[in-house]
Amino acid sequence: MSGQALLLVVAVALVDADRRVLIAQRPEGKSMAGLWEFPGGKVEAGETPEAALIRELEEELGISTQTACLAPVSFASHSYENFHLLMPLYACRKWQGTPEPREHIALKWVRPQNLRDYPMPPADEPLIAALCDLL
Numbered sequence: 001m002s003g004q005a006l007l008l009v010v011a012v013a014l015v016d017a018d019r020r021v022l023i024a025q026r027p028e029g030k031s032m033a034g035l036w037e038f039p040g041g042k043v044e045a046g047e048t049p050e051a052a053l054i055r056e057l058e059e060e061l062g063i064s065t066q067t068a069c070l071a072p073v074s075f076a077s078h079s080y081e082n083f084h085l086l087m088p089l090y091a092c093r094k095w096q097g098t099p100e101p102r103e104h105i106a107l108k109w110v111r112p113q114n115l116r117d118y119p120m121p122p123a124d125e126p127l128i129a130a131l132c133d134l135l
């Protein structure tokens with residue numbers, strides 16, 4: 001049987017006191033450069049999704065959080081040209097530190113209803129409605 005490889009990526013909606021969500025702009029040189037995404041990244045072999053997210057938040061934004069602060073929201077299941085993306089989205093309202101763009105061009109706090117003003121990867125589109133419902 002042949003088919004696309006499944007890629008497991010974890011992502012998070014960091015939610016601030018004003019119910020805004022943090023999005024981050026992908027850098028030049030990467031796929032989908034310039035698009036706005038939820039922080040996160042690929043789950044490595046032997047890692048739980050939560051551990052991968054905690055690691056990515058430290059690497060990408062310089063913040064720390066705990067598994068207990070990660071609540072499942074929804075997931076994306078989307079076929080790209082070379083792989084099929086499976087991406088659980090968590091919400092997180094509690095973390096230590098102030099997010100800074102260590103691997104992105106820019107960060108932005110956005111109300112869920114305004115997320116459509118920012119070009120995001122096609123897989124993310126259905127997640128916006130889930131966040132609007134939740135927040």
Ligand SMILES: Nc1nc2c([nH]c(=O)n2[C@H]2C[C@H](O)[C@@H](COP(=O)(O)OP(=O)(O)OP(=O)(O)O)O2)c(=O)[nH]1
Pocket residue numbers: 009010011030031032036037038039040041042085121122123124
């Ligand atoms: N972090 C994150 N990744 C997303 C989102 N939506 C979406 O399609 N993706 C895709 C982009 C990448 O193909 C993959 C995440 O990979 P990554 O961020 O760990 O690695 P990368 O950009 O260096 O990967 P690459 O595509 O350049 O090889 O998931 C999202 O909202 N957040």
